Amino acid sequence: MTWIKEHRGRICHCLCMEIGRRIFIGGAVAGAAAFGAGLWWRGLSAPYVAAADRLRSPLPSLPETLDLVRFATLGANGHNTQPWRFSKVADGLAIAPDFSRRTPVVDPDDHHLYASLGCAAESLSIAARARGLSGEIGEAGAEGLIATLRPAQPEIGALFAAIPERQCTRSAYDGTRLTSEEVGVLAAEAKVHGVTAIWREGAAVEPILDLVIAGNTRQMENPAFVAELRKWIRFNGAQAARTGDGLYAAVSGNPTAPETIGRILFDAFFRIGPENDKYARHIRSSAGIFTLVAPSNDPAGWIAAGRAYQRMALRATAMGLRNAFVNQSVEEPAVRADLASLLDLDEMRPNLVFRVGRAPPMPRSLRRLPEAVMN
Numbered sequence: 001m002t003w004i005k006e007h008r009g010r011i012c013h014c015l016c017m018e019i020g021r022r023i024f025i026g027g028a029v030a031g032a033a034a035f036g037a038g039l040w041w042r043g044l045s046a047p048y049v050a051a052a053d054r055l056r057s058p059l060p061s062l063p064e065t066l067d068l069v070r071f072a073t074l075g076a077n078g079h080n081t082q083p084w085r086f087s088k089v090a091d092g093l094a095i096a097p098d099f100s101r102r103t104p105v106v107d108p109d110d111h112h113l114y115a116s117l118g119c120a121a122e123s124l125s126i127a128a129r130a131r132g133l134s135g136e137i138g139e140a141g142a143e144g145l146i147a148t149l150r151p152a153q154p155e156i157g158a159l160f161a162a163i164p165e166r167q168c169t170r171s172a173y174d175g176t177r178l179t180s181e182e183v184g185v186l187a188a189e190a191k192v193h194g195v196t197a198i199w200r201e202g203a204a205v206e207p208i209l210d211l212v213i214a215g216n217t218r219q220m221e222n223p224a225f226v227a228e229l230r231k232w233i234r235f236n237g238a239q240a241a242r243t244g245d246g247l248y249a250a251v252s253g254n255p256t257a258p259e260t261i262g263r264i265l266f267d268a269f270f271r272i273g274p275e276n277d278k279y280a281r282h283i284r285s286s287a288g289i290f291t292l293v294a295p296s297n298d299p300a301g302w303i304a305a306g307r308a309y310q311r312m313a314l315r316a317t318a319m320g321l322r323n324a325f326v327n328q329s330v331e332e333p334a335v336r337a338d339l340a341s342l343l344d345l346d347e348m349r350p351n352l353v354f355r356v357g358r359a360p361p362m363p364r365s366l367r368r369l370p371e372a373v374m375n
């Protein structure tokens with residue numbers, strides 16, 4: 001695998017602004033100033049909605065390469081950096097890492113980067129199969145992950161229909177449980193790629209919540225982590241539409257702001273306590289938490305974890321369920337070790353952690369145009 005290294009309110013009595021994974025709370029003075037500056041919930045602009053619609057328009061029955069790339073890029077990806085490049089190869093499409101889009105603080109070993117490639121590869125595979133193309137994903141090679149696109153019998157199923165609907169839903173859920181059958185159906189999707197999905201619900205979620213909070217606290221105390229996150233936040237719809245990437249505030253149901261003011265507010269009001277309270281609220285409102293464990297702790301395993309997550313998220317979407325990552329528990333090495341020991345994983349690495357439950361949809365995120373990610 002030589003290519004591997006060549007390669008996350010409202011204004012009320014106070015200003016409570018939640019951006020991506022993080023919340024900022026300020027006093028009445030800041031709230032009034034922000035209100036005076038025109039910061040108020042403005043909803044989603046028409047151009048933003050149009051871009052989100054275009055991105056998710058139906059896959060043509062005879063898709064061009066760029067149509068398939070568009071469906072691939074609808075995969076989940078860390079901080080919405082979209083760390084991928086696509087290129088045509090002899091009998092298919094290659095997906096290679098774009099290391100210019102790494103997030104070295106939150107993801108120093110590129111684990112999430114490879115998992116994100118896995119998410120894109122899985123969407124591509126499912127979309128190709130739905131349109132009568134083989135869509136097999138080979139082992140990672142010099143050109144990246146290759147999806148073969150040879151003629152095949154079309155396989156149209158619920159996962160395909162869910163590709164444009166899936167989203168990471170960062171809100172409080174309705175508190176209802178999943179049946180054991182539902183849990184089993186979701187976990188079976190991970191097994192397709194040899195990945196184990198460990199489910200915890202009820203009181204058994206509390207120790208995981210403690211680790212999410214421990215990880216989140218460490219991250220928020222790290223100025224480099226905060227700076228990296230800030231770089232990927234998109235404070236208003238125009239900025240989000242211009243870049244086509246990053247974590248747009250409204251996706252988490254929050255007010256938008258001119259960029260300069262958004263950055264000032266971020267610096268002034270990003271606080272550990274409210275953030276941790278939010279995660280506790282969100283997790284306790286969920287039906288439970290899945291932890292994914294891949295068979296190997298290397299890029300091949302990390303890609304498998306991403307593919308497994310993407311299938312589970314698509315299946316959940318098809319079942320009317322929502323999900324959102326709470327990866328703080330696997331991003332800080334010491335906390336990750338605690339999670340591994342909590343789940344009796346011995347030497348195995350817990351790759352990805354996400355909550356599942358029921359909730360209305362949130363606004364959708366954007367992607368760069370397929371042309372921008374094609375070689």
Ligand SMILES: Cc1cc2nc3c(=O)[nH]c(=O)nc-3n(C[C@H](O)[C@H](O)[C@H](O)COP(=O)(O)O)c2cc1C
Nearest residue numbers: 021076077078079080112115116167168325327365
């Ligand atoms: C490997 C990986 C790690 C992620 N970690 C987090 C996380 O810790 N917290 C979070 O809120 N979202 C996380 N995400 C979700 C991305 O931010 C999300 O996929 C991206 O913003 C695009 O939004 P969408 O999936 O709703 O289209 C992660 C996604 C991937 C693939």
